[in-house]
Amino acid sequence: MSSPDDAARRAGAILSIDLGAIAANWRGLRDAGRATGRPVDCAAVLKADAYGCGATIVGPRLAAEGCRQFFVAHIDEGIALRAVLPELPIYVLNGLLPGTEPDFVEHGLTPVLNHLGQLNAWRAAAQRYNRPLDAVVHIDTGMHRLGFGAEDAQVLINERGRLRGLRLALIISHLVASEEPANPVNGEQLSRFRTFVRAMPGAPTSFANSSGIFLGPDYHFDLLRPGAALYGINPLPGQSNPMLGVVALQVRILQTRRIDAFQTVGYGGAWRSARPSRVATIALGYADGYFRSLINRTHVHLAGHTVPVIGRISMDLVTVDVSDVPEELCQPGMTVEALGPHLTPDDLAEHGRTNAYEVMTALGRRYHRAYIDSFADAAPESPGQAPTGDAA
Ligand SMILES: Cc1ncc(COP(=O)(O)O)c(C=O)c1O
Structure with missing residues (x-):
C-alpha cells in the first residue's frame, strides 16, 4: 500500500493549499459585507474545482466556517460537491441544459435560470414532480453572456405567474469590469440591477464577485459571491493584495x-x-x-x-x-x-501575459496536493478583522 507520504516523496512537484488561508479570506470578505451593519451573507464560488484548489475539500472547510451557499458552473461539479455537502444550497451557474431536470432534482441542485426557456422547463419540472422547486434567476445587466436579456426580464416583471411553482431563492447579476473601479459600466450595471430587483421585491439578491465587493456597500446586496479572492487572487489589481496567499x-x-x-x-x-x-x-x-x-x-x-x-x-x-x-x-x-x-499567481500571470484565474485553474493535475491549515492552532480572530497580505 502506498501512503500519502510515498506519493509526496515520488512527486515531481508538490502544491500546498492552505485551507486556513481560504477560510480567513472568506471571513474577511464576509466581514467586509457586514461592515455597514446590514445582514449581508457571503457565498463561495467553487467552480473549476475551486479554482484548482479542490472543491470537495474547500467546500466542507468553508461550510465549517459558516458558509451556507455555494456556486459551481457545471451540473457534475454540483453532483461531486453534493456528496460532501449533503444539506446546503448548491447553485449551478451554467444553468439548466435540456433534459437535465431529473439530475438537478435527484441531487438537490438549484439551476441558475438564464432565459425564459429554462424557466419554462424548470416550471414544467416542478409540475411533474408536484412540488415547489428552488430557482435562481440571472439577469444580464451588461455582460451579454448568460442571463435574462432586457426583453425576457421585462416579461418576468410583467408576468409574475411565470414563476408559479418555483421558489425564487436568489436573483443575481454579474459585473463586467469590477476590477476597474473607475469604469462607468459598474454604475450602469448597478442601476439596471436595482431597477430589476425593485420590480421583483421579496427575493434575495446577489451582485458582487470578489472585486465587486471592494466597490463598496452599494454593490453588496444580500449575498456576496466571491471566487478568486478566496483563493488569494488579488481583487484590487495595481494595489497591494488584501487577501492571504493560498x-x-x-x-x-x-x-x-x-x-x-x-x-x-x-x-x-x-x-x-x-x-x-x-x-x-x-x-x-x-x-x-x-x-x-x-x-x-x-x-x-x-x-x-x-x-x-x-x-x-x-x-x-x-x-x-x-x-x-x-x-x-x-x-x-x-x-x-x-x-x-x-x-504569487498574480505575479506569474503577469509574466505569462494572462490573469491569475487562468494560472490557478490550470494548476497541474500531476502535482501532489498537500493541504495545510496555517491557522489551525491560531487564536480566533477578533470580529471584523480583515485578512492582510503580509502572511502568505
Ligand atoms: C456568475 C459568477 N459569479 C461569481 C463569480 C466569481 O467571480 P470572482 O472569481 O471574480 O470572484 C464568477 C466567476 O467568474 C461568475 O461567473
Whole structure:
C-alpha cells in the first residue's frame, strides 16, 4: 500500500493549499459585507474545482466556517460537491441544459435560470414532480453572456405567474469590469440591477464577485459571491493584495549541468548562455499548466536566490539558470519555489501575459496536493478583522 507520504516523496512537484488561508479570506470578505451593519451573507464560488484548489475539500472547510451557499458552473461539479455537502444550497451557474431536470432534482441542485426557456422547463419540472422547486434567476445587466436579456426580464416583471411553482431563492447579476473601479459600466450595471430587483421585491439578491465587493456597500446586496479572492487572487489589481496567499508550489530539481559560454538550452535553442553557466532542470512543464508564454520571462526561487527560467517550456521540463546559487544548495531531489510567498499567481500571470484565474485553474493535475491549515492552532480572530497580505 502506498501512503500519502510515498506519493509526496515520488512527486515531481508538490502544491500546498492552505485551507486556513481560504477560510480567513472568506471571513474577511464576509466581514467586509457586514461592515455597514446590514445582514449581508457571503457565498463561495467553487467552480473549476475551486479554482484548482479542490472543491470537495474547500467546500466542507468553508461550510465549517459558516458558509451556507455555494456556486459551481457545471451540473457534475454540483453532483461531486453534493456528496460532501449533503444539506446546503448548491447553485449551478451554467444553468439548466435540456433534459437535465431529473439530475438537478435527484441531487438537490438549484439551476441558475438564464432565459425564459429554462424557466419554462424548470416550471414544467416542478409540475411533474408536484412540488415547489428552488430557482435562481440571472439577469444580464451588461455582460451579454448568460442571463435574462432586457426583453425576457421585462416579461418576468410583467408576468409574475411565470414563476408559479418555483421558489425564487436568489436573483443575481454579474459585473463586467469590477476590477476597474473607475469604469462607468459598474454604475450602469448597478442601476439596471436595482431597477430589476425593485420590480421583483421579496427575493434575495446577489451582485458582487470578489472585486465587486471592494466597490463598496452599494454593490453588496444580500449575498456576496466571491471566487478568486478566496483563493488569494488579488481583487484590487495595481494595489497591494488584501487577501492571504493560498497556494505554494515546490518543484523538484531532476538534474544539474555545467555548460560553456554561448551554448543554447532547450528546444529551438531559445536561450543562449553569455558566460559559463550552471543549469538545473526541474519537474514542471506546460502539461502542468506552466504556460509556454513564460519563455525567458519568469523565475523561480531557491535558497534566497531569484533564479531565471531560461529557454522554452517543455511538456514536462523547465530549465533554470542556477549559476549564482551555491552548488550544495542546488542538487537533484531538492526543490525550488515556483509559486508561493516570493512569486504569487498574480505575479506569474503577469509574466505569462494572462490573469491569475487562468494560472490557478490550470494548476497541474500531476502535482501532489498537500493541504495545510496555517491557522489551525491560531487564536480566533477578533470580529471584523480583515485578512492582510503580509502572511502568505
Ligand atoms: C456568475 C459568477 N459569479 C461569481 C463569480 C466569481 O467571480 P470572482 O472569481 O471574480 O470572484 C464568477 C466567476 O467568474 C461568475 O461567473
